Amino acid sequence: MNRSNAPYPDYKRACGWKETAELSQKHPRLTGSQTCDAIIIGAGYTGIGIASQLAKLQPESDIRVLEAETIGAGSPGRNSGFVLEHAFTGVNAEATGELYRHYQSTQNAMREIAYPGAVTANSTIFKGAATDRGMRNLSTLASLLKKSGQPFEWMSPERLRSITGSSYYRAGLNLPGNSLVNPYALISNLARSLPATITLHEQSPAIHLSQTSSGWLATTPEGALQAPQVFLANNAFAASLGFGNAYSVKIFTYAGITPKLPADLFAALAPEGQWGLLPAHRLGSTLRTTDDGRLLIRGFYGYEREGNDATRSYLEQSLLNRFPELSSYGLEEWWGGTTSLTANGAPLWGQLKKGLFASIGCNGVGILKGTLLGQQLANLASGQPCLNVHELMGVPIWMPPEPIRHIGFNLVSAVERRLAGAER
Numbered sequence: 001m002n003r004s005n006a007p008y009p010d011y012k013r014a015c016g017w018k019e020t021a022e023l024s025q026k027h028p029r030l031t032g033s034q035t036c037d038a039i040i041i042g043a044g045y046t047g048i049g050i051a052s053q054l055a056k057l058q059p060e061s062d063i064r065v066l067e068a069e070t071i072g073a074g075s076p077g078r079n080s081g082f083v084l085e086h087a088f089t090g091v092n093a094e095a096t097g098e099l100y101r102h103y104q105s106t107q108n109a110m111r112e113i114a115y116p117g118a119v120t121a122n123s124t125i126f127k128g129a130a131t132d133r134g135m136r137n138l139s140t141l142a143s144l145l146k147k148s149g150q151p152f153e154w155m156s157p158e159r160l161r162s163i164t165g166s167s168y169y170r171a172g173l174n175l176p177g178n179s180l181v182n183p184y185a186l187i188s189n190l191a192r193s194l195p196a197t198i199t200l201h202e203q204s205p206a207i208h209l210s211q212t213s214s215g216w217l218a219t220t221p222e223g224a225l226q227a228p229q230v231f232l233a234n235n236a237f238a239a240s241l242g243f244g245n246a247y248s249v250k251i252f253t254y255a256g257i258t259p260k261l262p263a264d265l266f267a268a269l270a271p272e273g274q275w276g277l278l279p280a281h282r283l284g285s286t287l288r289t290t291d292d293g294r295l296l297i298r299g300f301y302g303y304e305r306e307g308n309d310a311t312r313s314y315l316e317q318s319l320l321n322r323f324p325e326l327s328s329y330g331l332e333e334w335w336g337g338t339t340s341l342t343a344n345g346a347p348l349w350g351q352l353k354k355g356l357f358a359s360i361g362c363n364g365v366g367i368l369k370g371t372l373l374g375q376q377l378a379n380l381a382s383g384q385p386c387l388n389v390h391e392l393m394g395v396p397i398w399m400p401p402e403p404i405r406h407i408g409f410n411l412v413s414a415v416e417r418r419l420a421g422a423e424r
Contacts (some may be wrong), residue, residue, distance in 0.1 A: 006240060007068070007205050007206065007207045007237060007240040007241065007307075008068030008069070008074075008205040008234070008236070008237055008240075009068075009069075009074060009075070009185070009237070009338055011073075011074075011078075011306065011336060011337075012053055012306055012336070013333070013334065013335040013336065014115065014257065014333070014335065015073075015077060015078045015184070015333075015335045015337070015364075016039075016255070016256075016257040016296075016332070016333040016334075016335060017077060017078070017081075017182055017184040017185075018072065018077065018184040018185075025069065025070050025202050025203055026070070026071065026202065027067075027199075027200040027201060027202040028201060028202070029201060029202065029203050029204050029220075029222055029223070030064075030201040030204040030220045030222060030223035030225060031223045032067065032220045032222075032223050033223065033226070034064075034223065034224070034225055034226070034356065035225070035226045035227065036061075036063065036064045036199075036225055036226075036227045037058065037061035037062045037063060037227055037228065037229070038054055038058075038061060038062075038063045038064045038227055038228075038231065038381075039062065039064050039065050039066065039216065039218050039225050039227045039229070039230040039231070039319035040054075040064070040066070040230075040231045040233055041206045041209075041218065041230065041231065041232055041233060041234050041238075041241075042065075042066070042067065042068075042072055042232070042234035042235070042237075043065045043066075043076075043187075043191060043200060043202075043233075044074065044076035044233060044234075044235075044366070044370065045187065045190070045366050045367050045368075045370035045371045045374070046186065046229070046233040046235075046307030046359050046362070046366070046370035046371065046373060046374040047067075047075055047233035047234075047312060047373045047374065048065075048187070048190045048191060048194065048231055048374070049067055049250065049370060049371040049372065049373070049374025049377075049378070050231050050359075050374040050375070050378045051063055051065050051194055051198050051374075051378075051414065052190075052193070052194060052198075052375070052379055053374065053375040053378035054378040054380065054381070054382065055126060055194070055195045055197050055198055057378060057379070057382040057384060058186060058382060059195075059197060060197075060214055061197065062197070062199070062229070062283075062410065063197060063198045063199070064198075064199050064201060064225055065101040065198060065201065066201050066204045066205070066206050066218060066220060066225070067179065067200060067202050067204065068203070068206075068234075068237075068240075069202070069203065070190075070202045070206070071187060071191045071200070071202060072183075072184040072187045072188050072189055072205065074292045074326075074337075074338075075235075075337045075338045075366075076183060076185050076187040076366070077184035077187050077188075078184075078255070078335060078336075079182070079183045079184075079201040079255075079287050079337060079366070079367075080255055080276075080288060080298040081120075081180055081181045081182060081183045081186075081276075081348060082090070082125065082178065082179075082276055082278065082286070082288070082298060082367075083107060083110075083178060083179040083181055083186075083329040083367050084103070084125075084175075084178050084365055085100060085103040085104045085106075085107045085177050085178055085320065085365070085368060086100060086103070086145070086152075086175050086177070086178060087099035087100040087103060087148070087150070088141065088144070088189055088365075089345050089363075089393070090148070090310065090392055090393060091391065091394050093144060093147035093148045093391065093393065094148070095391065095392045095393070096144060096147075096148040096150075096220055097147075097148035097149045098392060099392055099393070100148060100149070100150050102372055103368045103369070103372065104177065104388070105178075106368045106371050106372045106375075106390065107179065107368055110190070110371065111179075112367070112407065113189070114186055114189040114193060115179075115181070115186075115189075116189070117185055117189065118181045118182050118185035118186040118189055118244065119179055119180070119181050119186075120179070120180040120182075120290075120291055121274075122252070122273055122274065123179065123180040123273070123274040123275060123289075123372070124162075124163055124174065124272070124273070124274070124275045124276070125174075125175050125176075125178040125179075125180065125275070125276045125277075125278070126155060126160075126172045126173055126174045126175055126275070126276075126277060126278070127141065127172055127173040127175065127270065127277070127278045127279070127280055128155075128160060128169040128172045128277045128278070128279065128280060129169060129170055129171045129172065129280035129423070130168055130170060130280075130421075130422045130423055131170075131281075131420075131421050131422050131423055132171050132421075133280075133281065133419060133421065133423075134170075134171075134280030134284070134423050135170060135171050135280070137281060138171055138172070138173055138280050139279045139333060140292035141173065141280075142154070142173060142193070143193040145173075145337050147205070151175075151176050151177065151208045151389060152174060152175055152176075153172065153174040153175045153176075154171065154172070154173060154174075155171065155172035155174050157169070157171065159172070160172050162271060162272060163270075163271070163272050164269065164270070164275060164276050164277065164287075164322075165205050165251075165268045165269045165270070165271055166269075166322050166323055166397070167321075168321070168322040168422075169277075172277075175278075175340070176318045178276075180274060180276045180288060181367075182290075182291070183417045185366075186367070188250050190410035193256045203222075203225070203307075204220040204222070205221070206218045206219065206220060206241060207219055207220060207221060207240075208241070209230065209241040209243075211353065211355075211356075212226065213329055214226065214227035214228065214255050215227050215230070215355050216228070216229070216355055216356060217269075217405060218230060221395070222388040229355050229357070229381055230353050230355065230357070231336035231357045231358070231359075231377060231378075231381070232352075232356070232357070232358035232359070232360060233358075233359055233374060234245070235244075235248070235250070235339070235340035235360055235361070235362060236248045236249060236250035236251075236338070236340035236341075236360065236361075237256070237338075238252065238358060238360050241360060241402070243352060243356075244348050244358065244360045245359075246362075246394040246398055246399060246401075247342055247343075247348045247360070247361070247397075247398065247399060247400075248340045248341065248342050248360050248361045248396065249303070249304070249340070249342075249399065249405065249409070250304050250338055250339075250340060251301050251302065251303065251304075251338065251339050251340070251341050252301065252302035252303075252304075252305065252306050252307060252316075252336045252338055252366070253298060253299075253300070253301055253302075253336065253337055253338075253339055254298065254299065254300045254302070254307060254311050254315060254334060254335070254336050254337075255294070255296060255297065255315070255334065255335060255337070256296070256312060256319070256331035256333065256334035256335075257290070257294050257296045257297075257299075257318065257331060257332060257333055257334070258291050258294045258295045258296075258319075258326060258329050258330070258331060258332060259332040260292055260294055260330055261293050261294060261295070261326075261329065264294075265325065266289070266293040266294075268325075269289065269295060269383045270289045274288075274290075274291070275288065275289055275291045276289075278413075279299075279420075280423055281416075281419065281420040281423040281424075282416065282420075283299075283301065283413070283416045283417055283419075283420040283423070283424060284296055284299065284318075284420050284423030284424055285299035286298040286299065286300065287319075287321075287322070287413070294332075295319070295323070295326070297315055297318060297319045297331075299314070299315060299318055299424060300314050302336070303374070303406060303409050303410070303413075304406075306336045307336060311334065311336070312334045314330060315331060315334055315361075316331050316376060318333070318424060321422070327348060329386065338364070339362060339364045339366070340361050340362055340363070340393050341361065341363055341364070342360075342361040342362055342363060342396040342397070342399075343397045344394060344396060344397050345361075345363050345393075345394075345397075346361070346390075346393050346394035346395050346396045346397075347359060347360060347361040347362070347363070347389065347393060347396065348361050348396050349361075349373055349377065349389045349390070349393075350377075350380065350381065350389070350390070351381070357377050357381050358377075359373045359374060359377050359379065361396060372387075373389065375392065376389060414420045
C-alpha cells in the first residue's frame with residue numbers, strides 16, 4: 001500500500017536494524033467499540049512522548065495509543081539512529097539555542113529509561129563536507145552554532161581521515177553530546193517504559209477520524225475508539241484522516257547496510273571507534289558505523305511512494321565513492337522509511353479543533369524533536385504551561401495542491417541534487 005493517500009505505510013522491504021522474528025505482535029489489536037479519555041494515533045517518538053507526559057499529568061486517565069504496525073516496524077525503527085541534541089533550525093539564533101537546551105534535557109531523560117541495549121558507546125558524531133559548497137554550508141552552520149551557544153569544533157581532512165579511514169571529506173564540524181543508537185531498540189525500550197495506564201494497540205491503524213457530539217471517534221479495521229481528546233502523531237499520514245495535507249508532504253528516504261565486515265577491514269574504517277557523519281547538504285549522504293561491525297548509508301529521497309531497485313544502486317555507488325575498498329561487499333540490505341516535510345521546516349503543532357491536537361512535520365530529525373513536541377503537546381492539552389513552539393520554530397507555510405506540489409518537489413529536488421554534487 002504505497003498510495004499517497006494511504007493511512008499508513010506498507011513497506012516492501014524489511015529493515016536491517018532487526019530480525020523479522022522480533023516484529024511479532026506484543027500488544028492487542030483494537031477490537032469492538034470502546035471509549036477512553038484520550039486517543040493517540042501513532043506510536044513513534046512523538047506519540048510515545050505524548051502518552052508518557054499525559055500519564056504524568058492525568059494518572060487516572062485511560063490513554064490509548066493506536067499503532068498501524070508493530071512497535072518499531074514503521075518509520076521510528078527505520079531511521080539511521082542519530083539522536084541529535086544540537087539544533088540546526090529555529091526562527092533565530094536565540095530560539096535555536098533554547099531548543100538546543102531543551103533537546104539536551106530531553107536526551108538526558110531518555111538516556112535513563114531507553115538507552116540500555118540501544119546506544120552505541122563512545123561514538124563521534126560530526127558534519128562532513130566534500131565540496132566547496134559543502135564547506136560554505138559548514139561555515140554558515142558554525143556561525144549559527146556559535147551565536148546560539150552550541151559546542152562544536154572544526155575538523156581537518158587529516159582528522160576526518162583518522163576517524164573514517166577515508167580521504168573523501170575536506171572539512172568537518174565535530175558535534176559533541178549527540179548519540180548513535182539502534183532505533184528499533186530505542187523505540188522498543190520507550191514503548192516498554194510506558195506506565196500501565198496506557199494501552200498500546202498494535203496493528204490497529206486509524207483509517208477514519210470523525211468529530212462527534214462527545215468528542216472524536218477513531219475507526220480501525222476491527223474496532224472504534226471514542227474519546228474527548230485525540231492526538232495526531234502520525235506525521236504526514238494524518239492527511240489520510242483529513243488533516244495537515246495543506247502543510248506537509250510524505251517523503252521516503254532510504255538506507256542500506258553492508259554485511260558484517262572482517263574485523264581488520266572494519267578497524268580500518270573506524271580507527272578510533274564508532275562514528276556517525278551528517279552531510280553538509282540536505283540531499284547529501286549520511287553514514288555511520290554499527291556495533292556489529294557494519295557500515296550504513298542513508299540518502300536519496302522519493303516523493304510519496306517507495307522506490308524500486310534502482311535506489312539500491314544509487315546508495316551502493318554513493319558508498320563506494322567514499323569507500324572503494326568495500327566493492328566486494330556492497331550492501332547486504334536496503335530499505336525505505338517515511339518522514340514528513342513542511343515547506344519551511346516548521347511543524348504543524350497545536351490544537352487544530354476542539355479536542356484535536358497535532359504534531360506533524362518532523363522534517364527528518366524526529367527522535368528528540370518529536371519527543372519534546374509530543375510532551376509539550378500533552379502539556380497544552382492538559383492546560384499546563386508549555387513551550388511557545390511557534391515562537392521557537394515558526395509556523396508551517398501553505399503548500400500548493402497536486403499536481404503542482406509534485407512538480408515543484410521534482411524541480412527543487414533536481415536543482416538540489418545538482419548543487420549537492422559529491423555530497424550525495
